[in-house]
């Protein structure tokens with residue numbers, strides 16, 4: 001038997017944040033990288049679309065007119081998955097058929113009045129407005145006694161099931177803590193009880209020492225491909241300073257957050273020269289009014305693309321019935337992303353044309 005090499009031999013990696021495992025099969029990517037840039041017709045969207053229900057001044061499906069907003073906009077989702085006035089009951093059914101009532105609020109956040117932009121093409125100043133809105137929304141929802149968790153997320157791209165290309169995200173705030181953050185909070189608490197330190201701060205220190213999976217950084221944040229990543233170009237945004245939520249971030253950190261979000265989303269678009277689809281979301285302290293020194297604010301990006309603008313990874317077969325699996329290693333993905341420019345390719349071309 002030859003010696004085990006992480007970059008060559010099949011192995012399982014532990015996701016310390018969830019306690020789940022991912023199967024890694026690096027030997028299946030021995031062929032040269034196929035990250036070809038295809039001749040995609042670049043879809044040029046108008047700055048304003050009269051048919052879009054998120055553009056300024058337009059009528060939404062619920063019959064309300066958007067204000068003529070010039071920066072950001074937040075409103076209650078006209079088709080909310082959660083409602084604040086759900087009747088309460090301890091349990092319904094029991095034994096094998098269990099249900100619990102759930103109440104909450106669903107908000108929509110427009111990042112920009114411009115229909116044709118994405119975070120990748122917005123300026124740091126414009127993204128900072130989004131960070132401020134997230135913070136204001138989170139603060140207001142923490143005040144709500146019925147709300148215990150606030151999930152801020154974005155679904156970008158038709159491949160992620162996003163029906164409207166206008167740059168926007170969502171906030172679902174609810175009474176219960178959803179499954180994914182609940183798993184992570186358990187792991188973070190266990191580590192804190194054992195060591196007295198936040199799990200993700202220990203993890204970040206290790207990654208900064210190893211320098212194998214870092215993608216980009218600034219004075220307040222580090223973007224890396226987590227050791228246990230499932231999606232080919234999954235990344236984790238981590239703060240250098242321990243902060244449990246947006247409310248604990250200093251002014252400078254919020255600007256740095258806008259800066260790092262612009263950088264990673266521009267790198268993503270540059271990878272296959274396409275508006276890169278993903279689901280991203282913020283995990284932070286529960287909105288229960290308690291201190292959470294064990295919990296580190298962080299942001300996940302889960303993009304589905306694998307080898308090109310059109311070849312996506314499918315979570316089928318083994319993934320559905322066994323568990324997550326990947327071929328390209330986290331180290332290789334991190335290197336591809338690290339080597340890419342953080343200046344958006346559209347702006348590069350504009351500069352070149354001048």
Ligand SMILES: [Zn+2]
Pocket residue numbers: 048049052053054055114115166
């Ligand atoms: Zn629009």
Ligand SMILES: [Zn+2]
Pocket residue numbers: 017181184283298300
């Ligand atoms: Zn998380």
